[in-house]
Amino acid sequence: xxxxxxxxxxxxxxxxxxxxxxxxxxxxxxxxxxxxxxxxxxxxxxxxxxxxxxxxxxxxxxxxxxxxxxxxxxxxxxxxxxxxxxxxxxxxxxxxxxxxxxxxxxxxxxxxxxxxxxxxxxxxxxxxxxxxxxxxxxxxxxxxxxxxxxxxxxxxxxxxxxxxxxxxxxxxxxxxxxxxxxxxxxxxxxxxxxxxxxxxxxxxxxxxxxxxxxxxxxxxxxxxxxxxxxxxxxxxxxxxxxxxxxxxxxxxxx
Ligand code: PGA
Numbered sequence: 001x002x003x004x005x006x007x008x009x010x011x012x013x014x015x016x017x018x019x020x021x022x023x024x025x026x027x028x029x030x031x032x033x034x035x036x037x038x039x040x041x042x043x044x045x046x047x048x049x050x051x052x053x054x055x056x057x058x059x060x061x062x063x064x065x066x067x068x069x070x071x072x073x074x075x076x077x078x079x080x081x082x083x084x085x086x087x088x089x090x091x092x093x094x095x096x097x098x099x100x101x102x103x104x105x106x107x108x109x110x111x112x113x114x115x116x117x118x119x120x121x122x123x124x125x126x127x128x129x130x131x132x133x134x135x136x137x138x139x140x141x142x143x144x145x146x147x148x149x150x151x152x153x154x155x156x157x158x159x160x161x162x163x164x165x166x167x168x169x170x171x172x173x174x175x176x177x178x179x180x181x182x183x184x185x186x187x188x189x190x191x192x193x194x195x196x197x198x199x200x201x202x203x204x205x206x207x208x209x210x211x212x213x214x215x216x217x218x219x220x221x222x223x224x225x226x227x228x229x230x231x232x233x234x235x236x237x238x239x240x241x242x243x244x245x246x247x248x249x250x251x252x253x254x
């Protein structure tokens with residue numbers, strides 16, 4: 001199973017000029033690099049989906065940072081899974097903590113989005129994670145368990161392999177504070193257990209469980225390689241192609 005290295009560009013890359021500069025740098029970093037054991041995905045803002053797809057080359061796949069669950073119609077400001085797919089997207093991040101926080105996304109809505117993505121043949125990258133308050137109250141496992149179960153409720157087991165799950169503690173996003181390898185491993189084991197109980201081992205063993213939150217070239221061994229994670233979701237460092245590809249190389253060679 002190839003490791004996933006996902007870049008979440010968030011609300012950055014503000015102009016065509018910035019976009020072109022970014023794509024040029026990324027292509028330079030990629031050239032001549034052997035990254036055959038990783039699947040690299042970039043999730044730019046919607047406005048750049050098409051140009052990223054055309055400009056980035058074969059080595060990187062494209063995804064969006066969100067979708068709406070309806071296919072088309074009177075939903076002002078929303079983007080449907082079919083649109084992402086038709087503009088070259090293969091993946092979609094769903095349930096990122098910033099969407100849960102600023103746009104009040106619920107587990108129920110996240111579930112609808114995952115189902116809509118799968119229906120449109122987009123692969124969901126589903127984020128789950130606890131707040132600092134929940135961690136301090138020893139609620140991490142309970143929170144993760146609820147989020148995973150509700151997100152994946154009613155999904156056909158023949159489709160579950162298309163899903164990747166990100167353990168992304170909210171207190172680790174953008175903070176440079178990361179959990180210990182053991183904490184990450186515990187979260188991974190819990191998520192794997194829920195997957196096996198819900199979907200059967202045979203159907204769920206291909207589901208990749210990755211880590212997100214303050215991943216950089218210094219933390220990547222502790223947060224991904226040591227706990228045996230199947231990849232990473234990278235925020236800030238994905239804005240610097242040199243750093244992003246450096247992390248991908250460490251994972252590829254790990
Ligand atoms: P970060 O963000 O790498 O900047 O902590 C990760 C994320 O929000 O997905």
